[in-house]
Amino acid sequence: YLFYLDFDFRASTPNITARDGSPLQANPFLDPRVREAIDLAIDRKALAEIAMEGMGKPVTQLVTPQIFGYNGSLIATRPDVRRARALLAEAGYPNGFRAPLNFTNDGFPGDRGTGTSISQMLAAIGIDAQANAQPSAVWTPARSRGEFSFYQVFGAR
Numbered sequence: 001y002l003f004y005l006d007f008d009f010r011a012s013t014p015n016i017t018a019r020d021g022s023p024l025q026a027n028p029f030l031d032p033r034v035r036e037a038i039d040l041a042i043d044r045k046a047l048a049e050i051a052m053e054g055m056g057k058p059v060t061q062l063v064t065p066q067i068f069g070y071n072g073s074l075i076a077t078r079p080d081v082r083r084a085r086a087l088l089a090e091a092g093y094p095n096g097f098r099a100p101l102n103f104t105n106d107g108f109p110g111d112r113g114t115g116t117s118i119s120q121m122l123a124a125i126g127i128d129a130q131a132n133a134q135p136s137a138v139w140t141p142a143r144s145r146g147e148f149s150f151y152q153v154f155g156a157r
Helices: 034-041 044-051 079-088 113-121 136-144
Strands: 003-005 099-104 131-136 151-156
Touching: 003 113, 034 079, 034 113, 044 113, 099 113, 099 136, 113 131, 113 151, 131 136
Parallel strands: 099 131, 099 151
Antiparallel strands: 003 151
């Protein structure tokens, strides 16, 4: 299985605010620079070694080599906090923003540790992604109802 992040692309998304709690004019996830900044903030090697306690490995895509469409030439993004901060500033969020990161705490081994670690990594670029771990029985219906703006998903491999 693998963990990946998902974003709400609705024009108006719940729970995302400026760092001071005031409303934002637009959903920051609609800007590809914001999504790239998040990608650059995440240290996949550290997640595999620490949050997954050595039981994981960095991946570059949602499919395995056995599945049509797999691209073996892709390399894992290397973290670059400086570039990530610059991208957020270019996108109009020089001070970052607040977006709770929702994830399960009982879905798969490492889900809580991975979600919590990603929240901490995003803090380094100015995104206050409050770690919101929940039991799957609570998380799944809330996700289905569209209550999340930003969440960690797990998929089978």
